[in-house]
Amino acid sequence: MTLRLTETIQQRFSQQVLLTHHSLGQETVVIDRAGLLLIAEFLRDDPHMRFDFLMDLTAVDYLKFGRTLSSAPTLKTPSPLPYFMKPKPSANPWQRGVSNDEFRFEVVYHFYSSEHNHRLRLKVPLNVADLSLASLTQLWASANWFEREVWDLFGITFNGHPNLRRILMYESFEGHPLRKDYPVRKRQPIIGPLN
Amino acid sequence: MADSPDVAKLNWMTTRIDAALGWARKFSIFQYPFVTACCGMEYMATATSHYDMDRFGAGFPRFSPRQADVLFVVGTISHKLAPVLKRVYDQMTEPKWVVAFGVCTCTGGFYDNYATVMGIDTIIPVDVYIPGCPPRPENVLDGLMKLQEKIAQGEKAPAAVLFSARPQEVGLPHRPEAHL
Numbered sequence: 001m002t003l004r005l006t007e008t009i010q011q012r013f014s015q016q017v018l019l020t021h022h023s024l025g026q027e028t029v030v031i032d033r034a035g036l037l038l039i040a041e042f043l044r045d046d047p048h049m050r051f052d053f054l055m056d057l058t059a060v061d062y063l064k065f066g067r068t069l070s071s072a073p074t075l076k077t078p079s080p081l082p083y084f085m086k087p088k089p090s091a092n093p094w095q096r097g098v099s100n101d102e103f104r105f106e107v108v109y110h111f112y113s114s115e116h117n118h119r120l121r122l123k124v125p126l127n128v129a130d131l132s133l134a135s136l137t138q139l140w141a142s143a144n145w146f147e148r149e150v151w152d153l154f155g156i157t158f159n160g161h162p163n164l165r166r167i168l169m170y171e172s173f174e175g176h177p178l179r180k181d182y183p184v185r186k187r188q189p190i191i192g193p194l195n
Numbered sequence: 196m197a198d199s200p201d202v203a204k205l206n207w208m209t210t211r212i213d214a215a216l217g218w219a220r221k222f223s224i225f226q227y228p229f230v231t232a233c234c235g236m237e238y239m240a241t242a243t244s245h246y247d248m249d250r251f252g253a254g255f256p257r258f259s260p261r262q263a264d265v266l267f268v269v270g271t272i273s274h275k276l277a278p279v280l281k282r283v284y285d286q287m288t289e290p291k292w293v294v295a296f297g298v299c300t301c302t303g304g305f306y307d308n309y310a311t312v313m314g315i316d317t318i319i320p321v322d323v324y325i326p327g328c329p330p331r332p333e334n335v336l337d338g339l340m341k342l343q344e345k346i347a348q349g350e351k352a353p354a355a356v357l358f359s360a361r362p363q364e365v366g367l368p369h370r371p372e373a374h375l
């Protein structure tokens with residue numbers, strides 16, 4: 001009887017794993033920030049894991065998660081929300097394992113193993129007080145640009161990244177536009193409207 | 196009648212030099228396609244043989260702005276790209292015209308976000324706007340013929356009327372906490 005990926009990881013790193021779940025063949029592990037490098041190295045090098053491909057690395061801002069249907073207020077959005085715009089309770093509520101207020105951001109990694117043809121999703125909730133975690137550039141080269149993108153758009157620092165500069169926005173851009181509290185209508189043109 | 200010479204026999208004619216120039220220019224449009232996004236596909240569809248932009252004398256794209264006289268801005272322009280577009284425009288020699296191809300270049304289109312320029316006329320003067328997302332080739336040819344009329348009449352987009360009321364930040368209140 002072979003164990004699920006999530007079960008193997010949970011057994012081996014019971015200290016660092018906060019939560020696991022799987023649905024429709026998608027396996028997810030939520031881990032503590034401190035165990036990231038340890039687990040990542042295990043995922044890459046263990047003969048049963050062999051995740052040789054970091055497919056995606058992104059982040060989520062849970063500032064307004066589950067509180068409104070749309071996070072973009074417009075002039076027409078009434079406040080307080082009418083009954084038809086209130087989020088509906090879901091039959092199968094999905095758990096993060098941590099509180100949305102304290103752990104506002106979450107970095108999400110998607111791994112793929114071309115050897116075993118399996119995939120894994122790794123989530124690392126980040127405390128708002130310290131938005132930083134270890135960089136995976138030493139393990140997967142593709143992490144380099146992904147981490148720059150996450151830094152650029154969410155303002156999450158990756159310790160040990162060789163070149164943590166903005167990648168999509170320009171250098172003089174202020175703020176991190178994919179944060180849910182970035183003003184929706186704010187514009188920062190490099191060449192202003194009147195030149 | 197007896198005094199006026201028979202033009203057909205004389206082998207010369209009188210005209211206004213600028214009218215002649217305009218007529219010549221309107222059929223020798225050397226375009227610089229500044230293609231950044233999905234509208235590019237529609238530009239290609241229009242430029243190639245099926246719709247054949249060459250019928251209007253605009254069949255020869257130049258990939259150096261110094262050799263071009265019509266700038267086709269095709270596709271979304273982001274703030275990061277805006278200085279490049281401005282520079283390309285500045286590198287073109289007079290006389291020059293600008294065509295805004297697609298709603299993204301006309302007004303920003305459906306993009307209303309931190310990254311997109313809300314219409315290239317906030318950066319450079321525009322002569323012809325071709326709306327559509329993307330515009331159909333017929334629409335593009337219509338725009339091209341409008342441009343030809345403009346060129347023939349020696350008109351230019353007035354640089355002074357530019358960008359009257361495009362505020363840096365649209366004046367709607369931002370209420371991030373309103374719905375928490």
Ligand code: SF4
Nearest residue numbers: 233234270297299328
């Ligand atoms: S107008 Fe539409 S088709 Fe053209 S670049 Fe914009 S989004 Fe793409």
